Amino acid sequence: MRIDPELAATLAAVADEGTLDAASRRLRITPSAVSQRLKSLEEQLGRILLVRSKPARLTAAGEAVVRLARQVALLEHDALAGVGIDDDGSGRRIVVPLAVNADSMATWFLAPMARLSATHDIDVDLHRDDQNFTARLLESGTVMAAVTSEETPVAGCTVSPLGVLEYRAMAERGFVERWFPDGVTREALARAPFVDFDRRDTLQHEWLAAMSVAPQGVPRHYVPASHDYAVAVALGLGWGMVPRLQETPDLVALGGPTLRVALHWQQWNLRSTLLDTIAAEVAAEARRVLAPVAGPRRPRRR
Numbered sequence: 001m002r003i004d005p006e007l008a009a010t011l012a013a014v015a016d017e018g019t020l021d022a023a024s025r026r027l028r029i030t031p032s033a034v035s036q037r038l039k040s041l042e043e044q045l046g047r048i049l050l051v052r053s054k055p056a057r058l059t060a061a062g063e064a065v066v067r068l069a070r071q072v073a074l075l076e077h078d079a080l081a082g083v084g085i086d087d088d089g090s091g092r093r094i095v096v097p098l099a100v101n102a103d104s105m106a107t108w109f110l111a112p113m114a115r116l117s118a119t120h121d122i123d124v125d126l127h128r129d130d131q132n133f134t135a136r137l138l139e140s141g142t143v144m145a146a147v148t149s150e151e152t153p154v155a156g157c158t159v160s161p162l163g164v165l166e167y168r169a170m171a172e173r174g175f176v177e178r179w180f181p182d183g184v185t186r187e188a189l190a191r192a193p194f195v196d197f198d199r200r201d202t203l204q205h206e207w208l209a210a211m212s213v214a215p216q217g218v219p220r221h222y223v224p225a226s227h228d229y230a231v232a233v234a235l236g237l238g239w240g241m242v243p244r245l246q247e248t249p250d251l252v253a254l255g256g257p258t259l260r261v262a263l264h265w266q267q268w269n270l271r272s273t274l275l276d277t278i279a280a281e282v283a284a285e286a287r288r289v290l291a292p293v294a295g296p297r298r299p300r301r302r
Contacts, residue, residue: 007041008069010034011049011058015066015142016095016125018055041065058140067141070097071270074144078273096278097125099134099146102197103165104263106226107245108289109147112281120274130200138266144275145267147282154266162263162283163290168247169207169254171239176252179239184254186213193219195232195240203241203259210257245289262293 013023014034024031042049049062058066077094100109105128113124127137134146138154153159171179179192190213194204199222205215223232226246233240239254265282267275 001044003045003065003068004041005069005072007037007044008065009073010037011041011062012066012069012073014038014050014056015058015062016097020052020056063140063142070141070144071268074268074270074272074275081273093121093123094274095123095125096274097127097143098278099127099129099137099143099148101130101134101147101263102128102226103243103246104147106230107165107243108285109282112278112285116278116281120277122274130198133200135266138268145265145278147263148266149261149263150266151262151264156269157266158269159264159266160279160283161293162265162286164293165261165263166244166291167203167241167259167261168244169204169239169256170233170242170247170251171254172234172236172250173252175236175239176254180254184211184256186211189213190218193221193238195229195238196220196222197226197229198222198224203261206259207241207256244291260291263290 010023010027013026014020017023017026020031020034020038024034027034038050045061045065047061048059049065051057051059073094105126113126116122117124127134127143129137134143134148135150135154137143138146138148138157147162151159175192180188182188189208189211194208196204204220208215208218219238221232221238223229223237229240230242230246230248232238233242234248234250241259242251263286265279265286267279
């Protein structure tokens with residue numbers, strides 16, 4: 001049995017766009033034709049590939065087909081570029097879905113994407129998630145590569161170290177004067193509010209534990225966006241673990257340990273010139289701005 005690449009690409013379009021109508025506009029065919037292609041593919045494979053919800057959701061079988069579709073599209077793009085052929089004479093563009101954690105997106109990851117976009121016919125589709133969860137997007141076939149905390153490669157992927165994001169406990173000067181008039185003591189830390197990224201973010205908790213303070217019961221605010229998180233700390237909403245790349249002169253360091261989050265690049269294990277070019281550009285930027293990996297640490301950050 002063989003999977004028709006056109007049918008697989010149709011399923012991928014529905015997964016990307018969320019609905020059959022949106023996929024039909026992207027593919028420039030009718031919604032009825034999209035539905036018929038999906039039905040034909042499911043009948044051929046004898047599997048349900050898509051849950052027709054809003055947005056549409058892939059089944060495990062559907063994820064496998066979408067991963068194949070993206071791999072075929074990537075290899076086809078490389079092949080056409082290699083022989084100097086494009087479909088319409090204006091350059092053949094390809095969508096490149098990548099997963100990246102919020103702090104990397106806000107501090108260093110967009111610069112290499114901009115350089116790549118200036119020199120290659122690619123449309124970058126960035127998926128933002130906690131670095132501990134971006135590898136799942138690789139497994140599902142949603143993305144071709146990811147910035148992740150996972151050192152162990154996902155099945156069918158390669159992994160290489162990028163560097164380390166360093167975080168220090170910081171606060172606005174007025175906040176420090178109000179909450180820590182006698183210094184950053186255990187008693188003051190138990191009362192002073194801090195800023196959490198979301199309920200999966202434990203970096204503040206780790207720092208409090210290192211300062212011998214139980215995080216349970218300490219007041220906290222939730223600000224689930226990296227740029228807004230740094231702004232919230234700078235405005236005095238609370239103290240927080242701020243990446244060194246986002247530190248500003250109006251922030252005061254509270255002392256205690258600098259926490260280090262090791263990042264890795266995982267990508268599909270394919271002989272793809274385009275994917276290797278993207279990896280090289282990302283690695284070059286990471287070497288420029290991230291701290292070098294100095295030792296193992298289990299990262300727990302956005």
